[in-house]
Amino acid sequence: MAKRKSDGPGSRSRMDIPVDEYSPLVSSGEERKSYSAYHGAARAAPVIFLYGLAFGIYGPSYIELLKHKVCEEHYNFSSVICRSLGNPAFHHEMTHVRRTTSYFQIYSVLLECIPAIILSLFLGSWSDHFGRKKLLFFPFIGFIAAAAWSAVCAIYPIPPSYLLISSALAAICGGRFIILMAAFSFVGDFTTTPHRAMNNAIIEGSLVIGMHGGSFLGGYSYQNLGMPIPFLIALALYTTCLLYTVLFIHDRKTTRKYHSSGCGLVDLFAFHNLKESWTMLRKERIGDTRFHVTLIIMASFISNIAFNGKNAVTQLFLEFEPFKWNLQQFTLFTSVIGLAGSASIVLCVALFHRLQIRDTSIAMIAYTAATVGYIGYSVSTSSWMIVVSAVFGHMRLLCTVCIRSVLAELVEHDELGKIMALVSVAQSASPLLGSVVFVDIFALTASWWSGLCFAIGSAMLIIVLAIFAYVDVVRRDRLYASSL
Numbered sequence: 001m002a003k004r005k006s007d008g009p010g011s012r013s014r015m016d017i018p019v020d021e022y023s024p025l026v027s028s029g030e031e032r033k034s035y036s037a038y039h040g041a042a043r044a045a046p047v048i049f050l051y052g053l054a055f056g057i058y059g060p061s062y063i064e065l066l067k068h069k070v071c072e073e074h075y076n077f078s079s080v081i082c083r084s085l086g087n088p089a090f091h092h093e094m095t096h097v098r099r100t101t102s103y104f105q106i107y108s109v110l111l112e113c114i115p116a117i118i119l120s121l122f123l124g125s126w127s128d129h130f131g132r133k134k135l136l137f138f139p140f141i142g143f144i145a146a147a148a149w150s151a152v153c154a155i156y157p158i159p160p161s162y163l164l165i166s167s168a169l170a171a172i173c174g175g176r177f178i179i180l181m182a183a184f185s186f187v188g189d190f191t192t193t194p195h196r197a198m199n200n201a202i203i204e205g206s207l208v209i210g211m212h213g214g215s216f217l218g219g220y221s222y223q224n225l226g227m228p229i230p231f232l233i234a235l236a237l238y239t240t241c242l243l244y245t246v247l248f249i250h251d252r253k254t255t256r257k258y259h260s261s262g263c264g265l266v267d268l269f270a271f272h273n274l275k276e277s278w279t280m281l282r283k284e285r286i287g288d289t290r291f292h293v294t295l296i297i298m299a300s301f302i303s304n305i306a307f308n309g310k311n312a313v314t315q316l317f318l319e320f321e322p323f324k325w326n327l328q329q330f331t332l333f334t335s336v337i338g339l340a341g342s343a344s345i346v347l348c349v350a351l352f353h354r355l356q357i358r359d360t361s362i363a364m365i366a367y368t369a370a371t372v373g374y375i376g377y378s379v380s381t382s383s384w385m386i387v388v389s390a391v392f393g394h395m396r397l398l399c400t401v402c403i404r405s406v407l408a409e410l411v412e413h414d415e416l417g418k419i420m421a422l423v424s425v426a427q428s429a430s431p432l433l434g435s436v437v438f439v440d441i442f443a444l445t446a447s448w449w450s451g452l453c454f455a456i457g458s459a460m461l462i463i464v465l466a467i468f469a470y471v472d473v474v475r476r477d478r479l480y481a482s483s484l
Contacts (some may be wrong), residue, residue: 017462035252040190041202044183047136047244049206051179054237056214058147061222061230062166063315064327065153066108067101068227069160074100085320095447098316102443104160105312109435111167116177116428123178124421125276128414131251135174135182140242142173145236151231180207181417181424188408188416189252197359197405201349204401205342210337219331235406258376280411281417292471293410297422299467300403304430306374306457307396309438312431313453314377316442320450322381333387341394348398359409360363360472363402367465369395374458378451399464 034043071082077093085094146166153163170176174457183203189201218230283290318325325333352362373393378464380386404423411419438453445452474480 002070035190037192037195038199038202039186042257043249044186045202045206045424047241047249048183049210050237050241050244051140052207052210053214053217054147054210054241055145055176056211056216056219057218057230057237058150058214058234059211059218060215060315060327060331061218061227061234062150062163063101063105064222065150065227066104066160066163067097068161069153069158070100070104071097073157073159073433080135088321090456094320098320098446099443102313102316102439105439106436107164108167108314109431111164112171112175113177113428113431115171116175117425119174119426120181120421120424121277123174124181124185124417124419124424126416126417127182127421128276132182132186132189132417133245133251135247136179136186136249137242137245139170139174139182140238140245142170143238144235144242145173146170147231147235151228151235154227156230161255169389175428177424181420184404184423185417185420186249186251188413188420190409196408197349197353197362198346199353199400200401200404201346201398204397205346208338208342208345208397212335212342215252215331215338216335217331219327223326223328223392224461231365253473277421279419280415285410288474289410289480292475293419295467295471296403296407296410297426299464300407300423301426301430302398302460303396303403303464305428305434306460307400307435308431308434309453309457310374310377310393312435312439313442316376317450318386320446323383323386326384327397333390337387337390337394341391341397344394345397345401352366353430358472359402359405360468360475361418363399363406363468364472366395366398366402366462367468369393370399371458371461371465374461378455378458380451390413402468 068082071077071085071093072079075093075096077097080259081090081093084090084098085097123135146169149169150166152158153166183199187199187203188196210286217233221229221233281290281293285293315321315330318330319327324390349362352365373389373395375389376385376389376392380389404420407419407423408416438457441453441456442450
């Protein structure tokens with residue numbers, strides 16, 4: 001136990017005041033300063049939108065570049081064949097390219113997720129003490145390096161395996177999962193319970209609007225301006241995100257540095273960061289709240305497996321038979337659905353809260369709609385069925401909002417970084433099963449039922465729906481009236 005020496009009012013001698021060595025400190029000036037209900041979201045939304053825009057431009061273009069490299073560099077097929085893989089005359093070549101591209105996607109996911117899992121276990125508690133700004137800053141350095149390397153790969157005849165370096169560069173600096181953990185923790189620092197879901201919806205909506213707008217821009221620029229252009233645009237946007245973070249993101253808390261100099265990096269992998277995260281999970285709470293926290297984290301993990309699996313296979317699912325969409329059609333579709341869906345999510349949260357519907361009940365509505373969407377994808381045989389299914393399936397965005405809001409309400413305010421870190425662990429680990437397993441299933445079943453992976457995803461969402469139904473019913477007891 002450390003001690004802080006202080007001169008009390010009217011005291012002639014200094015007093016030794018016990019201070020928890022690992023507790024965050026908040027300056028008295030910050031405690032007195034008031035913020036608007038949406039201050040955190042207003043500050044974080046622009047950088048999250050720009051990040052989503054960059055990620056949306058980068059993601060589909062990366063898959064297309066990977067497919068191009070597999071076709072021309074790995075298999076040495078002619079450029080004529082590689083441009084016409086949807087042609088039934090090249091069905092044999094298409095099968096090989098699709099399967100190999102899927103496996104390279106698996107390797108990319110592994111490189112992206114494993115470092116994020118390890119970092120998340122430490123960074124949640126670390127950010128509770130050292131602030132969210134640093135947590136948001138470093139991943140953009142990795143994304144800048146990744147975009148630059150991808151542009152190099154697009155310019156030169158480099159084998160597809162070299163593209164995996166991009167995933168590694170982004171991962172060692174934290175990657176996308178750490179950015180989201182930092183953003184939602186930052187918003188939580190400025191948010192009270194009545195406004196938490198709306199603030200989270202604004203951040204989630206900003207992210208998805210940016211991603212889908214970027215997806216369209218990326219598809220257009222890749223096909224019409226040249227392969228390197230999307231990566232150069234993403235590079236510029238990631239650089240803008242980094243500068244915005246430096247200039248406009250300011251932590252609410254005055255942070256405690258554990259006898260370290262600089263920005264606290266010395267303590268990044270300190271054991272107490274890991275210990276605090278698990279201590280928070282085991283902490284005694286009202287009634288069965290601790291069990292409910294564990295259930296919601298499990299629900300986050302299961303649903304993210306389904307969500308990541310869908311994201312990993314949808315582009316390949318639609319680019320081949322029976323749909324035969326090209327990249328521009330795919331990105332236009334995802335952009336329109338994404339933009340409309342993101343706006344509707346914010347409106348839905350506002351409407352449900354005006355009707356005083358609980359966050360757990362909102363989650364049940366969202367997961368029911370998402371399940372219907374996944375079932376629709378699994379049986380779709382034409383484009384109109386895909387559109388209808390996507391309208392329902394896009395409610396999964398509301399699922400993510402509800403998970404974060406419910407968890408934030410179940411823990412103490414100074415545990416936000418830790419609980420968001422555990423959500424980040426679930427999000428980081430889920431692609432290892434979601435993307436890897438779904439892509440593998442898709443590669444093996446595409447010739448006889450390409451929608452099987454979506455049917456599996458719908459079954460997983462039904463399990464999550466049951467978890468939220470249980471928590472919703474139990475927490476209607478008067479014992480929990482003040483906590484949810």
